[in-house]
Amino acid sequence: MTDNTRHSVQINPEKCIGCVHCMIACPTKAIRIKNGKALIIDELCIDCGECLRFCPQDAVESMTTSFSDLKAFPYKVVIPATVLYGQFDNTTLPNEILFALRRVGFDYVYELSTICELNNTALEMYLATHPKPRPFISSTCPVVIRLIQRRFPSLCEHIVPIEPPRENAAKILRANLPRMTKVPASNIGIFHITPCPAKMVSINHPASMEKSYLDGAISIRDIFKTIYQTLRQSKEDTIMAHLFPETIFSGTGVGTALSGGETRGLKNHRTVAVSGVRDTIRVLNQVELGLLKDVDLLECTVCPDGCIGGPLTVENRYLAKSRILRLVSIMGERTVVDSSDMNLLYHKDFLSFHHPIAPLESPPLDADPAQAISKANRRNEIFQRLPRKDCGACGAPDCRTLADDIVRGLAALDDCPFAKKEET
Amino acid sequence: MTKDTVFRQEFPVKGGDFSRAGEVSWEIKNLLKELGLSTPVVLRAAIASYEAELNIIMYAWEGRLVLSVTPGRVHVVVEDSGPGIEDIELAMTEGYSTATLEMRELGFGAGMGLANIKKNTDAFLITSEVGRGTRLELTFLTNGQRP
C-alpha cells in the first residue's frame, strides 16, 4: 500500500475531469494527467497547495484532520493559527473566537500569539549568537523546508534550528496538561487549526524531530462554518468573552500571520521577507549563489502575503490582512513574553530542533555520469521534435517536461499529438 | 559510450535585459544537478555562470554561454560582442567596477564578479578586444578536486 500520509493533498478521481489547471499551476511541475485524471508525483510535490487553489472542480482534497478523527481523543485541545482571527468580520474579537471553539467541543483552547512572540525573541537570540552562515532562513513554513530539502540542499544548514510556534505550543501543552487537568497523557489530542494542508505533512513526517507534538491539523475551511454558526447562536458568549478577558494576546505574535511578521520585530538585524512560491524559489536560488550574504534573516512564506493567504483560508486575503493589521495596532507593540522565562527555555534547548534538516534530493537522469549525459542529449533531441506549444495535451505541463518524462521512461513521444515522428 | 561522451548546450544572453537576469545560470545549475554532479561543483559552476551572464547583460550588446559537460569536467565558454575590456588586470581587481548608478541601485556592480569567477573555477581564461568583445573560458573538474 502506498503511504498516503506522505502528502497533504490528494486528487479525488470521482471529481477530477482531467483538465490542465492544476498541472499548469504547479510550481515544481509535479502533476501529470494520466488516463484522464490528474496524478501527483510524490518526489516532486512540496505541498504548497497551489493545485488546490486552481482546481475548478474542487477535486483536490486536503488531507487535514476530519471531525471524525477527533473522536479518538477523549480530551481535545486546539491551537488555532493566528490567521483565524482575520477570517471573521471586524466586530468579532479573537477572544470571542476562542470562546466559540470551547463551545464547539474543544476541552482546551490555547492561544498562539504569545508563543509566536516567544519564537521571534528566540530567533533574535539565535542570530545574535550565531555569526554564520548568512542569511539564516526561518523554519515556520513547512513548504519552504521541503523546497530547501528538495531543490536547495546546500541551504539546509541555513534553516534556523528553532521549531515553529505551533510545535513549541504543543510541546508546552504536552508537558503541562496531564498535570494541570489530571487527564492521562494518552487521552489528550492536540490539534492545530491551519490555513494550509502542508502542516499535515510536517506533523506526519516532521523534518527536524522524531515525532510531532501535534496529533493533527484541522483546515480553516472545514471548521469556519461551525465557528461562525456558534458565534451567531450564542450571543451571550460574546458578553462572557468580554467579562473573562483572561487571555493575553501579543500584537507582535498576531502579526506573524502576515509576511514580514517574524522579521518586523528584529530591530538589530538585517532582514528580508519574501512571500509567494515563485518569488521564494527565486530568492532561495540567490541565497545559494551567495548573493544575500549581507542579510541576517530571510523569512520565506510560500503563500501570497504570508499565511494569511494560505490555500485553506476562507476570507479574501486583503480583507483578512487589514483585520490582522487592525488587531496588531489595537494590541500594540507591548511585549508579553517574560525575558527571563524566555532565556531559561532557550538555554534549556526547549525550543530547538531535535536534529538538523537533511537534504532530500531527487535522483539525476542516471546514476552513471556518461549515461546521464547521453540521456540529456537525447532529451534535447526529443525536445526538437516537439512543437513548443506547451498545451498540456500530452499530460505533461509543457514540452520540455514531456521530453524529460520520455527519457526517464515515464511517457512516450506518441503522447504528443503534434510531435514530429522519429527518423528511422 | 566512453568517458568522452559530451553534452553541449548554448544559451543566448541579451545585453541590457535585466528582467531575465539569472535565468541562464539557473538552467545551467539545474542541468548540472540532473547530470548527477556533486553539490559543491554545481554551485561553483552556477556562481561563475551567474557572474558571467550578468556581465553580458550589464556591459555587452549580446552574447552567449556555451556549456559542455563530460564525465570528468564542466566547461563554459562565455562570448560576447560588446565594448571589450581595456585593462583586464584592473577589471579583475576586487571592488573595481564601471557599473552605472542605476545598476548599483538594482544591487549589481560590487566589482567582485570576475574575481568570483576566478575563485570558483579550476581553470580560467579571459581574452578581450576593445570595441569587439570579451571571451571567458571556465573549467570545473567534476571530481571536486581543486588543483
Ligand SMILES: Nc1ncnc2c1ncn2[C@@H]1O[C@H](COP(=O)(O)OP(=O)(O)O)[C@@H](O)[C@H]1O
Ligand atoms: N563582458 C564584459 N564586457 C565589457 N566589460 C566588462 C565585461 N565584464 C566585465 N567588464 C568590466 O570589468 C569590470 C569588473 O567586472 P566585475 O568584476 O564583474 O564587477 P562588476 O560587474 O560588479 O562591475 C566591470 O565593471 C566592467 O567595467
Ligand code: SF4
Ligand atoms: S506560508 Fe503559511 S499558510 Fe502558506 S504553506 Fe507556508 S505555513 Fe502554510
Ligand SMILES: [Mg+2]
Ligand atoms: Mg560583474
